[in-house]
Amino acid sequence: MWSELLPGVLERAHRSDFYRSRFGARPPQASPGEFARIPLTTKDDLRARYPFGMVAVPRRDLASYHESSGTSVGGATGSFHTAGDWEEMLDRFERGRQDLTDADTVLVRVPYAMVTIGHQVHGAARRAGALVVPADARSTAMTHRRVLGLLRDLRVTVAAALPTEPLLWAACAQLLGESPRAYAPDLRMIVATGEPLSAARRRRIAHLWDCDVTVSYGNSECGSNLAGECPHGTLHLWADRYLPEVLDPDTGTTAPQGRGRLVVTTLRREAMPLVRYDTGDAVELSYDPCPCGWALPSVRVLGRWEQGVRIEGRRLFVSEVEEAVYALPPELGVLFWRAHAHEGALTVRVEAEPSVADRVESLLKAEVERLAGPGCAVQVLAPGTLVDREELVRSSHIAKPRYLSSGPGAPSGLMYPAPAAAGAPS
Template identity: 70%
Template sequence: MGRHLPTLNEWSDFAGLRQIWDERLPDVLRRANRSDFYRGRFGTDPATLTTRTLAGLPLTRKDDLRACYPFGMVAVPRRELISYHESSGTSPGQTTASFHTEADWSEMVERFGRGRQRLTDTDTVLVRVPYAMVTIAHQVHAAAREARSMVVPADARSTAMTYPRVLGLLRDVRVTVAAALPTEPLLWAACARMLDESPREFAPDLRTLILTGEPLSPARRSRIQELWGCDATVSYGNSECGSNLAGECPEGVLHLWADRYLPEILDPRTGSTSEEGRGRLLLTTLVREAMPLVRYDTGDAVELSYDDCACGWALPRIRVLGRWEQGVTVEGRLVFVAEVEEAVYRLPAELGVLFWRATEDKGSLRVLVEAEATTADRVTACLTDLLTEQLGVQAAVTVVAPGTLVDRAELVRESHIAKPRYLSTSAAGAAGLLYPPPAGGAATTAARVPRHGAPFPRR
């Protein structure tokens, strides 16, 4: 990158962290001014920019990125760009672009390696997040290659990578680390149960799950760890800002990488910002080359604090609650997904609850939970009490039969995906130009999985 990158032992307290911010902010503004979007936007001398004057600059919003599509936010010559990405929430006509240079990728991989997952050359890393336009799969893949781990690219969006196949890979290639959305290990566990095996029987070598892409409450993490008999660590990020924004220290606390991102907390009701508290997360990128962002509104609801941590890292603690616009107001209180989830997964494990949904209905919270009929009364009473205790609101809990929210039969189905055959001994065999099966053929079938064995034959 041609400039020094801070290391975790380089500053010893939060005053030292703020000094890093003040030293880097002028360069951030100078680099941002090279893009079409930021050029002339701030009307200030970059040399005068400090943490005290930053709040006077305008926000950058997702709509700004969309309006600048594709190259309006780029601050380097086109020849220096090596990859293009988009956020997972991109909708048609509203693309959110994200570009990177070689130096940006080198920094991203180094930053990911700070987390407590600590990949090694003895690890086999299954990457079960989308490999398409979002950055996280590529970042985990690159970090694993950097550590000389063996990578298993089990793309989460590929119809060829069914749940039985994932379970087979976990066992057959002796996966030790798996990166996935937090929902995935719950789906794997449900699939394993459909195959009459416990999750751990499918993953005897699994030591760590790297969970990313969704808010994750402490209770859901604990439930996942119980199901799989391994550690689970959290990585928080987004594509626009350069993927991994926060990682866990050795104490299991999620810290924002605040030597690479300067955070602010926005109160959407007043428009005011503060250094810490609860609100929408704003970020200014401190080292990014291709697409520097200044006061970018991530849209994420977070809680940020500068409490000391036993790990010794002088980095703010962060708790991710969900997307701000997806919060619902119940009895005057704004409720986020991570808060409801915390109550659901605090239910005793023996009740077997894995899946739930919740909606706001005329100012009240209605929660659907899958559970067996024999435990329905206990689930209803216990979860109602937990939601009232944690959120201070009344909730209507309804227990539905397993399979209502997540179709168990679909979990064990195997897709028929084949490359086109242009030359064949029969007319039917030469079909399939666009990859689906020939007209009239079945799209899916029950997975060929022995009731008490590996999903795929041993070789």
């Protein structure tokens, strides 16, 4: 399939200023050997050609412009889409197991500006005939307390959000003296997107809200949704829409599967075709059979490669530390954490009530040492240290938290909902 589509992909890409400059007078051949010699496209390439240097269609054919959330080093990257790109994007999203219908009320609690995912969920919900609640994650009017009210009053059945959000809602509900489920009696599913989600955190969210949790993985510059879940809950990369490669950053070589940085070539993109684009995401990609029968690789998203830390001779990613934290028994009540690596040792900080602090420290330390070796430390902090509960009720701002950091000195600015002060590490 890829061999049939690649000539057209390279021809479309050659219509952009960037790839015309890179390829020369004509696009390269789509043979495996010549394709593998094409240099990787990077986020810096996109930034350097801002705004229109990557566009491969006439300006009149462009339907929308978006940017990434800017969480990678170097800032946001731009992305254009045609109307046809949007149809194809919604088709990919609808493949996932969220199964939206006209009986659903869908709360969209992700940013609408400037990323694509909010518009994608909104569009897919409307195509299904669902009622949409556009509870933008960056609106000053949409506090966490307000979100709880909407979940309850509008009988929301599906909520799309960063995986951090349902934990913040749960803490807010508890502060207000209610269980999370009391605010969401009809909630059947949370669609988690925008951050890696470990199996343990997924189980914790499902336990808190007594509902199913599904994952949508992607990024704005590639056309949003790169992967979705099959009926068995396995995250599959849409390899009929993207040609995936796994890059070993140490050797610069790529393989069809394995552990490394995800590189993709867009197979159907019109406005902004990308050839061998280095997403910067650390993944594990596998073609092992799945019970669903889909002929698509499974993908485990580990985090941003650049944000991994070196511990015990290996690179450790945020989802791996997260797995250890949320493997703690739910009755211990641990919701929030941060970790910092320095001089080969990892320190994990979590919030817990004093009555269970010793047990939390003992259990988590065993998990952290299994993961990152001896010499690692666990600090159990009083509730409200990482997430100020009173500010949680008042705040409306949500940024992606930086859970795992490294370097001399632990970072400040640990508050989840509020942006870090100017000049403070995030």
